[in-house]
Amino acid sequence: MTKEFIADEMRKLQLHIVDQLEQLDGRGSFNEDQWFRKEGGGGYTMTFKDGNIIEKGGVAFSAVHGPVSEVMKKQLKLDGSEFFATGVSIVLHPSNPWVPIIHMNVRYFELDSGDFWFGGGIDLTPHYIREDQAALFHKGLKDICDRYHASFYEKYKIWADDYFYLPHREETRGVGGIFFDHQNDLNLLSKEDWFSFTQELGRAFPVLYGEQVKLNKDHAYDANNIEWRNHRRGRYVEFNLVHDRGTKFGLLSGGRTESILMSLPPMAEWTYQYEIQENSLESKTQSLLKKDINWL
């Protein structure tokens, strides 16, 4: 299984997801931007705006290679001289506050030393958390995990709770999902199956998000719901810019800024000491932004 094959499959995955999302949204189409990296490789950043459902979103593919830099050595604790990395990453910000924000990333990394690994993650950030819908989402992820290894869902769900967390707010980004990095244990899966696991997650993405969209897209909303959505978008910005290791590493290592920051919402609001009414839907959501909830 060559790196060229994996990169080709990642690009196909991007195009498949884009196609599915265009059908789901029903208005407009993704715009494609090809770019090249000075040190080697490049990508296609596909972005979308002002759809029926998605206000702003992106599905990015990249396949880059080159010498292992000092930043990579330090941040990724890598030992090698040449690297290759490919993956797909997605963030979608819907306009309707009842439709959740969603993120997905699958990636493959290898070094000229022969070392390789896979990583990925999917997490859901509802502006308003509904426990049954969070359960549906987690059930979908567990089904895929279970087809590969009985240990995966539990392990990767905890990893997501820890990763998608804002310590300075003492809250999770949303209802979590799964997250894994640096996975290459051939006692668990063959390399082919590790690859297949990431691709199956990627293909499940539009299906899982489609379920969430269909359940919520016709839910009426008012100015109060919009205000809360904008406040929650502010927290999304805080997570991505302060904590997200992928974003920080990308910006520090000279990644393509516009592709990295396509994850930011179209707009966000900040209010000093934002007040939440007691016994409101907002306070219920706030109370559920914590780790270690068993949604299933």
Add this chain to the structure above:
Amino acid sequence: MTKEFIADEMRKLQLHIVDQLEQLDGRGSFNEDQWFRKEGGGGYTMTFKDGNIIEKGGVAFSAVHGPVSEVMKKQLKLDGSEFFATGVSIVLHPSNPWVPIIHMNVRYFELDSGDFWFGGGIDLTPHYIREDQAALFHKGLKDICDRYHASFYEKYKIWADDYFYLPHREETRGVGGIFFDHQNDLNLLSKEDWFSFTQELGRAFPVLYGEQVKLNKDHAYDANNIEWRNHRRGRYVEFNLVHDRGTKFGLLSGGRTESILMSLPPMAEWTYQYEIQENSLESKTQSLLKKDINWL
């Protein structure tokens, strides 16, 4: 000159600035929040919103003390067991796109070892840069610097250019100003004069900002100007959350999140590959977002 005296003067400076800004704005008043820090000390965070001129802003005072933590040792490279820190920090976001965003911070730090230092900075972030107004602002800062030491303005202006810089955008935050940290050279100034320098900067703040406000507050604006302001506010968020060392240190060391993030604008926007028209006022501003401009 005791630390208690310095803290008292910092608190007086906060109240003076608040009073001056209320007069400048002419509508509404600052809201005061007192808070305490578990490990010792606390502060008063004074915030303002929906004024005639200032849409969102804060003037924060704090005086905190306690054991030197691991984060402080690592981030501040401190050698000591107990610290004391006091200061005033301000960020104001005006509604009119022609009025600039402004930031100021003055601070004093000491260790039980007897070591002490002063720091501070003022920088201006016009949504639309006008060179004559940037020159007026820099002239005001140079006048104060020159009263203390002939070397200060040049040195601290370069420091501000370097500090208020977004490497991932290859642009400065605005037209800069001055920035200095860890200043305690008694060959340059006595401790009393270092202190006096920071206080004079603090007292000049409402005067310098008042000049900028008066020149711009009646300038008419349209939806296009608002869109650009919101885009520039997005960059302000990026600087504060990705690069600002004060913000990062505060959030990492368990500072009071709401006081630290009062610097964020009321709202901000992000557009993938934001397009600027050639030969527009926006493109002129973009072209001036660089280091090493001699505004005087």
